[in-house]
Amino acid sequence: MFKNKISTLGFSLIELMITISISCLLLNCLMMVFLFAKKNYQAQLGLNSIQENLRTTSQLLSADIRLAGYIGCAAWTSTFPFKNDLPIVLSEKNKIEPYVTAEMKENTDGISVAHLSENSDYLIKDMRSYRLLTVDGGESFHNDDYLLISDCKTAEVFRVKSIMVKAGGLQEVTPWHPLKNKYLKHAQVGRFERNSYYIGKTDRMDRNGRPIYSLYMNDINAYKQEIIDHAEEMKIDIDVEEDGHLVKIPVQQIKEEAQIKGISIKLMVSAQEALSLGKTFYIYVALRQ
Numbered sequence: 001m002f003k004n005k006i007s008t009l010g011f012s013l014i015e016l017m018i019t020i021s022i023s024c025l026l027l028n029c030l031m032m033v034f035l036f037a038k039k040n041y042q043a044q045l046g047l048n049s050i051q052e053n054l055r056t057t058s059q060l061l062s063a064d065i066r067l068a069g070y071i072g073c074a075a076w077t078s079t080f081p082f083k084n085d086l087p088i089v090l091s092e093k094n095k096i097e098p099y100v101t102a103e104m105k106e107n108t109d110g111i112s113v114a115h116l117s118e119n120s121d122y123l124i125k126d127m128r129s130y131r132l133l134t135v136d137g138g139e140s141f142h143n144d145d146y147l148l149i150s151d152c153k154t155a156e157v158f159r160v161k162s163i164m165v166k167a168g169g170l171q172e173v174t175p176w177h178p179l180k181n182k183y184l185k186h187a188q189v190g191r192f193e194r195n196s197y198y199i200g201k202t203d204r205m206d207r208n209g210r211p212i213y214s215l216y217m218n219d220i221n222a223y224k225q226e227i228i229d230h231a232e233e234m235k236i237d238i239d240v241e242e243d244g245h246l247v248k249i250p251v252q253q254i255k256e257e258a259q260i261k262g263i264s265i266k267l268m269v270s271a272q273e274a275l276s277l278g279k280t281f282y283i284y285v286a287l288r289q
Contacts, residue, residue, distance in 0.1 A: 050269050053228045054281040057215065057267070060227065064195055065263055065285040067115040069095035072188040073152040083180045084157035086146070090114075094194075096238070096260055096287075098251045103200040105213050109236040109251050110198030111263075116148050120190025123149075123183060124170065130178035135189050137169030146220050147173070148192040151183050157192045194220040199231045215267070232278065233268040262286045 069076045069092075076082070078092040099110030121136040133149070141147060145160045158175040165171055173189075196218040204212045215231040218224050236251040239262040246261060254260070263285045270278035 050271060050279045054267065054269060054279060057228050058281060058283050061197065061265065061283055062285045064115075064193075065096075065111075065113050066288050067118065068113040068260075068287055070115040070118075070288055071148060071155055072116050072120065072150045072190070074150050074155055081154045082156075083154070085159050085175070085177055086157055090157065093254065096263070097254060099196040099198055101196075101198060101200075101218075103198070103216075105199040105201065108199045108234045110196060110234075111236050111251055112194060112196040114192070114194040116150075116188075117191040117193055120188055121171075123185050123187045123189060126184045127179075127182040130180075130182060131174060133173040133175075133179075133183075133189065134166075135171045135173055137165070137171050139190065141171060141173060141191070144221065146192045146194075147175075147189055149179070149183055149187055149189045151181075151187040154181060156180055192220065197227075197234075199234050202226070202229065204229075228269060230270045230278075231267065232270050233266070235266040237264040238262075239264070260287055 074080060076092060076095055080092075082090045084090045094112075094114050096114075097112050099112040101110065104110055117139075119139050121139045123133060124136050125134050127133060135141070141160060141163055143160055143162060146157055147160060148155055148157050150156075156179055158177065158179060160173055161176040162174045163171055164174075198216055198218075199213050200216050202212045202214050206212055212229060213231050214229040215227045215234065216224055217227055237248045238251055238254055238258070238260055239246050239248055240254075241247075241259040241261055248264070251263075265283040265285075266280065267283065268278060268280045
């Protein structure tokens with residue numbers, strides 16, 4: 001009688017083992033669900049970050065490319081009398097041209113665009129010397145800036161040797177070399193920008209030992225700025241007008257006399273540490289005519 005009562009109390013060893021097994025299975029399932037949800041959450045964060053970075057990059061590229069060839073009141077054509085103090089001869093093809101450097105990732109495209117900055121100033125009085133310009137102080141210039149001055153009939157690009165700020169914020173600008181012309185009051189003066197975009201290797205590696213690439217911008221003073229990391233591919237096509245029709249050509253095939261109407265950019269960026277997870281962004285920029 002007593003033995004039978006004892007045997008009905010608690011769990012048997014088999015029951016205990018079954019309970020533990022079921023508990024472990026449930027815990028394992030819960031852990032798998034948690035890890036899957038965590039992975040999806042991190043992937044979504046990565047995609048959101050890529051999307052935001054691509055949106056910012058798109059705005060930067062679009063704003064810069066849309067201004068290509070802009071030099072104020074004048075039209076940058078093959079016949080426009082352009083003088084400059086640059087190590088290159090400026091011609092109409094310099095508005096937009098392919099960019100190539102040893103730093104570029106293989107099988108990717110690069111592009112250079114040149115234009116006058118949208119934020120510009122004016123001469124407040126006629127030039128009496130080829131070596132001195134007195135400019136309104138709305139836009140601050142600095143030593144070694146490249147500036148463009150235009151009176152709608154001719155234009156020059158020159159490098160700044162020194163800036164002296166006068167009363168009222170006026171700026172007396174001294175170029176490194178004398179200008180070719182003496183410009184009159186109200187001639188437009190602003191920064192001349194020549195920016196180049198390409199995908200290049202960084203000095204960083206991912207956790208698998210592969211090099212990380214980024215989209216870079218080089219300015220006219222060869223200052224390199226990293227725009228977005230984990231950039232994997234950039235392909236650029238140009239819309240040109242030929243015989244009244246738009247024709248799409250690779251950026252490498254631009255000709256000096258080409259009537260460029262727009263630029264298409266395909267940019268692919270991967271999520272950090274995950275080449276299989278990424279976003280391809282398409283940008284189209286119609287040029288300012």
